[in-house]
Amino acid sequence: MTGSEEDGTGQSTFDEGVRSRVDETQSEAARNAVAGETDTDADGETAEGGTQRSIRDMLDDEGEASVFINRDLVEPDTIIDEERIVGRDDQLESVVSFLRPTLQGNRPPNMLLYGPAGTGKSLIIGAVTQQIIELYQSKGERFGVVDVNCQPINTLDQAVYELVQTVATDVDARVGVPETGVSTKCKYRRLYELINEHYDSVIFILDEIDLLVGRRANDEPAYSKLLYQLSRASNTNDIEGRVSVAALTNDPKFMEDIDGRAESSFNPRDVYFPDYDATQLREILENRRDAFRRDALEDDVIPLVAAFAAQSHGDARKAIDLFRGAGDLADDRRDGRVTEDHVRESQEEIDKDRSLKLVEGLTTQKKISLYATAVVACHSNRSRSSVPSPVGFKVYQWVTDQLDADQMTRETYVKYVKELSTYGLISTSRKSRGRGGGMYMEFTFTGDPEAMMDRIVDDTRLEAIASQDELLRTVVNSQLKEFHDQ
Numbered sequence: 440m441t442g443s444e445e446d447g448t449g450q451s452t453f454d455e456g457v458r459s460r461v462d463e464t465q466s467e468a469a470r471n472a473v474a475g476e477t478d479t480d481a482d483g484e485t486a487e488g489g490t491q492r493s494i495r496d497m498l499d500d501e502g503e504a505s506v507f508i509n510r511d512l513v514e515p516d517t518i519i520d521e522e523r524i525v526g527r528d529d530q531l532e533s534v535v536s537f538l539r540p541t542l543q544g545n546r547p548p549n550m551l552l553y554g555p556a557g558t559g560k561s562l563i564i565g566a567v568t569q570q571i572i573e574l575y576q577s578k579g580e581r582f583g584v585v586d587v588n589c590q591p592i593n594t595l596d597q598a599v600y601e602l603v604q605t606v607a608t609d610v611d612a613r614v615g616v617p618e619t620g621v622s623t624k625c626k627y628r629r630l631y632e633l634i635n636e637h638y639d640s641v642i643f644i645l646d647e648i649d650l651l652v653g654r655r656a657n658d659e660p661a662y663s664k665l666l667y668q669l670s671r672a673s674n675t676n677d678i679e680g681r682v683s684v685a686a687l688t689n690d691p692k693f694m695e696d697i698d699g700r701a702e703s704s705f706n707p708r709d710v711y712f713p714d715y716d717a718t719q720l721r722e723i724l725e726n727r728r729d730a731f732r733r734d735a736l737e738d739d740v741i742p743l744v745a746a747f748a749a750q751s752h753g754d755a756r757k758a759i760d761l762f763r764g765a766g767d768l769a770d771d772r773r774d775g776r777v778t779e780d781h782v783r784e785s786q787e788e789i790d791k792d793r794s795l796k797l798v799e800g801l802t803t804q805k806k807i808s809l810y811a812t813a814v815v816a817c818h819s820n821r822s823r824s825s826v827p828s829p830v831g832f833k834v835y836q837w838v839t840d841q842l843d844a845d846q847m848t849r850e851t852y853v854k855y856v857k858e859l860s861t862y863g864l865i866s867t868s869r870k871s872r873g874r875g876g877g878m879y880m881e882f883t884f885t886g887d888p889e890a891m892m893d894r895i896v897d898d899t900r901l902e903a904i905a906s907q908d909e910l911l912r913t914v915v916n917s918q919l920k921e922f923h924d925q
């Protein structure tokens with residue numbers, strides 16, 4: 440049986456916890472209690488300032504103890520000044536040269552920005568489009584940047600609605616179309632209407648586009664349809680101004696799954712974002728050193744953070760997270776300086792936390808998908824523990840049969856597992872089976888798949904299966920054999 444797709448609302452986020460605020464009333468009460476014998480006036484203020492500490496003093500004190508002076512600079516979502524961008528000159532130059540025509544009244548080409556996570560795709564397109572917005576404004580014209588992340592979106596219809604919502608929010612207009620109960624066409628119409636009314640020119644930025652697969656198994660993927668519609672919207676006069684589409688993805692072979700029609704209308708200029716090496720990561724971090732107090736970083740800290748991040752695929756986001764994490768740890772312990780030990784411990788914490796939080800927040804179907812994939816990696820007798828998606832899917836089917844649970848399509852299974860690569864738990868690559876054999880995805884766990892399995896088993900019905908090691912080994916290896924013999 441094929442069950443309904445889950446919407447992924449259980450997806451965990453890695454948002455920082457909200458920092459606790461000083462409760463003024465409580466502090467006031469405490470202050471009065473401490474003041475004790477001191478005279479207080481009607482407002483609760485002491486007559487001559489007293490010896491107790493004001494809220495401001497306490498806050499200042501906290502500031503002094505912290506290793507940070509501008510923690511925002513090491514927050515992942517902070518939009519940094521362009522002087523802080525390093526190591527992406529070629530990509531910056533390409534994106535600028537592709538988008539420059541829009542300033543001269545011409546239509547810019549569409550773009551495909553691809554490369555692994557944390558390599559600056561969103562940063563570069565964001566930095567360039569921000570400057571274009573400002574240049575347009577200075578001419579009294581309006582450049583619309585419609586930026587949507589496709590990861591949580593399941594269908595084409597939802598994607599179009601999301602675009603309408605994004606534009607409406609940007610221009611402070613009514614969404615003007617209901618989320619459900621009207622056709623996708625109707626939503627497109629509202630999108631074009633809003634754009635024509637409010638922008639002279641527009642760029643759609645479709646982040647993580649490869650995850651917008653859509654519901655149906657053997658149909659053209661939703662991203663292909665969306666790219667087709669948007670990239671021809673100016674040819675069909677649906678959009679009157681200049682339009683371009685920038686698709687962002689981690690998947691280097693993304694274009695291979697696009698329908699021929701969509702391919703020829705989208706026809707993007709490629710911009711490749713490779714991994715950063717340790718030297719580049721070091722420079723990126725050096726450029727944010729002023730997040731910390733001048734003397735708060737021991738010499739080895741930045742090189743060590745860069746080295747850890749370079750090991751895990753050269754992801755700048757991870758480097759920045761670790762940098763911040765080490766500072767937070769130093770603060771928690773009131774150590775006053777960040778040391779190599781803080782970096783090491785923080786790296787361990789990040790590894791542990793990531794998988795734990797992520798796994799806890801997954802929907803049951805995602806847990807089963809991940810579990811089945813980890814089972815293959817763990818029990819494979821082969822030297823390489825990477826998991827071909829067709830084998831992972833077979834084991835997923837087997838597990839769902841054992842549990843009498845709903846069974847998703849293979850596309851959905853692949854989508855779920857691929858999503859985990861966004862969090863660095865798994866890396867994915869596309870493999871070919873040779874001539875005429877078609878393509879498949881291959882999954883590799885970046886950490887220990889066994890630890891992952893243990894965590895999933897902790898909070899699902901999988902216990903009964905997990906205890907049958909021998910059986911699992913047999914299922915996995917017979918599926919692997921069948922796959923490789925084909």
Ligand SMILES: Nc1ncnc2c1ncn2[C@@H]1O[C@H](COP(=O)(O)OP(=O)(O)OP(=O)(O)O)[C@@H](O)[C@H]1O
Nearest residue numbers: 515523524525556557558559560561562723755756
């Ligand atoms: N060249 C760079 N210089 C300075 N900071 C950078 C650079 N590249 C990335 N960063 C920082 O690293 C973080 C991740 O970058 P960004 O979001 O652009 O990556 P991405 O390629 O879009 O990743 P994903 O594929 O996961 O969406 C951001 O905080 C960004 O500011």
Ligand SMILES: [Mg+2]
Nearest residue numbers: 560561562646
């Ligand atoms: Mg991005």
